[in-house]
Amino acid sequence: MATTHARRRTKRGETEPSPPLERYEKKRDFSITPEPAGRKARRKKPARLSFVIQKHWARRLHYDFRLELDGVLLSWAVPKGPSYDPAEKRIAIHVEDHPLDYAAFEGEIPPKQYGAGSVIVWDRGTWVPVGDPREGMAAGKLLFDLHGEKLAGRWELVRIAKPGDKSEQWILFKKRDAWARTLSEFDVLTALPDSVIAKPLGALNAEDGDKESVAVLDEDPATAVKRAPRAPLPAKLAPQLATLSPTLPAGTGWIIENKFDGYRILARISDAGVTLFTRNGHDWTRKLASLAAEIEKLDISEGWLDGEIVVLRDGVPDFNALQNAIDGHRNDAIVYFAFDLPYLEGRDLRSLPLVQRRAQLAALVAERTERVRFSEAFDAPATQMFQAACQLGLEGLMFKRADSPYVSARTQSWLKAKCKLRQEFVIGGYSDREGSRTEVGRLYLGVYADGELRYTGGVGTGWDSAAATDLRKRLVKLQVDKSPFSTEARASRRWGGRRATAVQWVKPTLVAEVEFSEWTPEGHVRHASFKGLRTDHAAKSIRREAVQTAVTPHGMAAIKVTNPERVIDKTEGITKVELVRYYESIAMLMLPHLKDRPLSLVRAPEGIDAPTFFQKHAETAMPGLTERPASLWPGHAALLTADSAEAIVAAAQMNVVEFHTWNSTARDIDHPDRVIFDLDPGAGVAWETMLEAAMLVHALLDELGLQSWLKTSGGKGLHVVVPLAPQHSYDEVKAFSRAAVQHLAATLPQRFTARSGATNRKGKIFVDYLRNGFSQTTAAAFSARARPGLGVSMPVSWEQLPKLKSGGQWTIRDAREYLSFQVADPWSSYWETPQMLTDAIERLS
Numbered sequence: 152m153a154t155t156h157a158r159r160r161t162k163r164g165e166t167e168p169s170p171p172l173e174r175y176e177k178k179r180d181f182s183i184t185p186e187p188a189g190r191k192a193r194r195k196k197p198a199r200l201s202f203v204i205q206k207h208w209a210r211r212l213h214y215d216f217r218l219e220l221d222g223v224l225l226s227w228a229v230p231k232g233p234s235y236d237p238a239e240k241r242i243a244i245h246v247e248d249h250p251l252d253y254a255a256f257e258g259e260i261p262p263k264q265y266g267a268g269s270v271i272v273w274d275r276g277t278w279v280p281v282g283d284p285r286e287g288m289a290a291g292k293l294l295f296d297l298h299g300e301k302l303a304g305r306w307e308l309v310r311i312a313k314p315g316d317k318s319e320q321w322i323l324f325k326k327r328d329a330w331a332r333t334l335s336e337f338d339v340l341t342a343l344p345d346s347v348i349a350k351p352l353g354a355l356n357a358e359d360g361d362k363e364s365v366a367v368l369d370e371d372p373a374t375a376v377k378r379a380p381r382a383p384l385p386a387k388l389a390p391q392l393a394t395l396s397p398t399l400p401a402g403t404g405w406i407i408e409n410k411f412d413g414y415r416i417l418a419r420i421s422d423a424g425v426t427l428f429t430r431n432g433h434d435w436t437r438k439l440a441s442l443a444a445e446i447e448k449l450d451i452s453e454g455w456l457d458g459e460i461v462v463l464r465d466g467v468p469d470f471n472a473l474q475n476a477i478d479g480h481r482n483d484a485i486v487y488f489a490f491d492l493p494y495l496e497g498r499d500l501r502s503l504p505l506v507q508r509r510a511q512l513a514a515l516v517a518e519r520t521e522r523v524r525f526s527e528a529f530d531a532p533a534t535q536m537f538q539a540a541c542q543l544g545l546e547g548l549m550f551k552r553a554d555s556p557y558v559s560a561r562t563q564s565w566l567k568a569k570c571k572l573r574q575e576f577v578i579g580g581y582s583d584r585e586g587s588r589t590e591v592g593r594l595y596l597g598v599y600a601d602g603e604l605r606y607t608g609g610v611g612t613g614w615d616s617a618a619a620t621d622l623r624k625r626l627v628k629l630q631v632d633k634s635p636f637s638t639e640a641r642a643s644r645r646w647g648g649r650r651a652t653a654v655q656w657v658k659p660t661l662v663a664e665v666e667f668s669e670w671t672p673e674g675h676v677r678h679a680s681f682k683g684l685r686t687d688h689a690a691k692s693i694r695r696e697a698v699q700t701a702v703t704p705h706g707m708a709a710i711k712v713t714n715p716e717r718v719i720d721k722t723e724g725i726t727k728v729e730l731v732r733y734y735e736s737i738a739m740l741m742l743p744h745l746k747d748r749p750l751s752l753v754r755a756p757e758g759i760d761a762p763t764f765f766q767k768h769a770e771t772a773m774p775g776l777t778e779r780p781a782s783l784w785p786g787h788a789a790l791l792t793a794d795s796a797e798a799i800v801a802a803a804q805m806n807v808v809e810f811h812t813w814n815s816t817a818r819d820i821d822h823p824d825r826v827i828f829d830l831d832p833g834a835g836v837a838w839e840t841m842l843e844a845a846m847l848v849h850a851l852l853d854e855l856g857l858q859s860w861l862k863t864s865g866g867k868g869l870h871v872v873v874p875l876a877p878q879h880s881y882d883e884v885k886a887f888s889r890a891a892v893q894h895l896a897a898t899l900p901q902r903f904t905a906r907s908g909a910t911n912r913k914g915k916i917f918v919d920y921l922r923n924g925f926s927q928t929t930a931a932a933f934s935a936r937a938r939p940g941l942g943v944s945m946p947v948s949w950e951q952l953p954k955l956k957s958g959g960q961w962t963i964r965d966a967r968e969y970l971s972f973q974v975a976d977p978w979s980s981y982w983e984t985p986q987m988l989t990d991a992i993e994r995l996s
Contacts, residue, residue: 171223174247178265186260187252199277202297203254204233208972209268216243216323218278218295223248225288229323233302236334237325243308245319257348269972271346274301300347300399301339304330328669341732344971372510375503382499388417388455389559390430393549395696396566399533400550406505407529407536410547410567411488412468413461414687418446420454429687438477442485445522449515453496458489458526467544470664474683489516490526493557501557508557541570558797573666574696575685577604579635580656581626590619591626594663594681595654598695603637607674610665613681629657662688712804719758722939725963730935733963734803737970738796741933743982745799747816749779749790751928752802753809759937763808767791775801779817784926792817808937811928814884815877822877823884824985827929828892829919830869833912842952844902844916845869849949851895855991860981864958865936865944870929876985881925887988888920890995935963948977
């Protein structure tokens with residue numbers, strides 16, 4: 152492309168364009184680097200142009216933004232990465248073109264090579280230029296649409312470099328459209344940090360995931376139900392809610408369903424009959440009596456169903472028709488699509504994977520009645536299904552993690568993707584249709600924020616004459632003299648005519664569902680269309696719908712963080728919300744190290760600079776955590792465990808900084824399944840000495856026939872962990888660890904000590920075997936530490952040991968970025984290596 156390539160001088164003194172990939176080739180030694188060699192693609196004009204964004208940790212982290220054009224990848228280095236926030240103008244440095252093969256490159260560029268460091272494919276997809284892209288490049292203004300796995304919508308690149316500048320700087324930013332989100336609502340870099348090619352560390356894959364998880368997912372549904380805990384049928388049940396996602400979720404393990412254009416209904420089945428509840432807990436059984444009778448035909452004597460009621464027109468849900476059916480005396484046209492089964496016949500199924508709950512539900516529904524149907528899943532690529540759904544006029548799609556439990560909260564294990572923006576608004580006023588005093592012409596809308604009703608624009612289409620008349624009759628009864636909006640409804644002047652009386656304010660009690668194309672910069676809806684009134688949502692509950700939290704590989708719960716900006720570490724200015732977001736981002740990686748294991752929690756209500764305290768028991772309410780039976784540890788209060796990703800995040804919201812765990816699980820509290828050697832340096836011990844000490848401990852354990860794994864402590868030291876079969880008593884395990892440490896201290900007394908206390912450790916390393924006693928705990932893998940900087944206990948491989956810089960090398964601010972480049976889990980075989988101590992004890996004696 153002549154406009155972007157350098158030129159070189161010929162023998163005659165003329166200039167001609169350099170080969171398009173000459174700069175790329177000159178910068179690299181392809182006998183050393185694994186990067187693809189520079190060959191321009193020779194192919195016909197592609198039907199779709201590709202784009203790729205590579206996350207590149209060289210001297211510093213940055214994102215390489217690449218667009219296919221004329222057989223090469225036009226490339227920009229974006230130090231801060233892309234943002235969905237139109238206000239975020241990100242510097243993008245135009246660099247050399249790359250070959251198309253580079254789009255699939257992931258790996259390590261060796262030291263001393265250009266761009267040395269780690270590379271992953273962070274996003275990929277297709278792009279559509281707006282106008283001629285060659286002219287745009289020449290003019291320094293490139294407008295385009297992205298269709299990626301993480302990025303979507305309209306974007307722009309604008310050149311800001313001046314002639315003679317050393318580097319060609321551009322800016323990359325998001326245009327305002329339906330995909331735009333403020334940075335506070337959604338930070339795509341922290342929410343989706345991993346590769347779209349390599350399986351993220353810790354991600355579930357039914358083909359090669361951990362064997363226990365795969366076995367559970369493949370278990371016969373009827374057998375799975377039998378192992379679910381027994382529980383009385385709850386009188387009420389709050390539904391699981393989905394989070395609106397700006398992009399289609401990447402990776403495997405998602406169940407894709409239709410997003411029904413209807414009302415959420417939960418059905419409680421008992422000896423007393425069927426009771427139907429809305430999502431807010433209102434009893435609609437009398438309104439839907441004929442549907443309740445249909446549900447009674449199912450072969451269920453006790454349980455809860457979760458689903459959606461709709462009225463179908465030509466096979467597609469019609470929201471207006473549903474409203475008419477509900478309001479009318481005959482509602483036999485209403486169909487119930489069931490999609491979940493939280494309870495069944497005395498069993499609480501909420502902890503079972505969704506795929507098993509759905510399999511059991513499908514067998515129960517099984518075409519027993521035309522009006523109660525199973526919500527089928529689609530077995531097709533997400534992008535293909537979403538395009539088809541939109542073309543059919545459907546509202547959108549639901550994406551649910553196959554392995555997710557049922558949680559009565561808004562979660563990110565359930566996501567919703569909408570073909571068009573659509574949500575509920577509070578009606579705060581109306582004006583008559585021009586030339587009519589019986590029909591409404593426009594509604595004035597708002598949402599609540601900080602306790603105030605804020606104006607968000609109006610809607611003037613989407614109803615017929617009969618609906619317009621009915622709306623006006625309802626609104627006339629609610630008229631008030633003053634505007635209910637806290638912000639000025641400018642639209643009243645624009646649409647209300649010359650007379651101020653053209654707008655009639657009303658009590659903000661009615662809720663309208665509205666479809667629209669986008670949010671304007673002022674926070675108003677554009678191209679809005681009325682879909683109907685919602686009677687199942689309270690007006691005070693209506694908020695602007697947006698992405699709630701980060702999206703992890705398995706999904707996460709949305710949770711309100713109280714006092715989010717409170718500084719909890721004054722040395723680094725780290726806030727509470729940063730800690731919560733960290734635990735949200737690594738919860739699924741951390742969970743195997745916590746699940747079923749009694750906890751000791753370090754809580755810091757006023758931050759780590761103020762007094763902190765340990766909590767082992769359920770002395771105060773800790774939402775999300777599991778309270779174990781007091782009989783587990785007689786004479787003590789109930790122990791706590793964190794058995795879900797949601798529990799980890801909820802604990803962080805409750806000011807938990809550190810998670811410490813027992814060496815045994817609640818399933819077998821008296822028999823530890825690991826032994827831990829905590830290398831704790833005394834004053835004056837150099838870090839190089841710590842590295843050597845860890846290797847010596849590793850060598851001793853190897854001599855004893857025991858495999859061991861390594862992690863940083865998050866503080867000053869290192870942890871060496873030996874997995875065990877839970878066969879030995881705590882006394883046996885502690886005695887073994889004491890003997891091993893005494894052997895080290897006797898063999899290398901200048902390096903090690905077997906005695907605790909500051910005076911004994913001066914210039915030496917105390918290998919803490921006391922951690923292996925009953926009820927003793929150690930900081931868990933991925934736990935933050937309540938120390939300046941909030942270091943993180945990070946699992947590493949033994950090969951990484953010489954490269955470690957400190958026990959607190961990673962903090963909550965950079966740990967997730969580091970993990971995003973980790974394809975292989977250094978502890979993957981830890982879980983499959985139960986070991987006995989019998990031979991090792993004999994060798995030490």
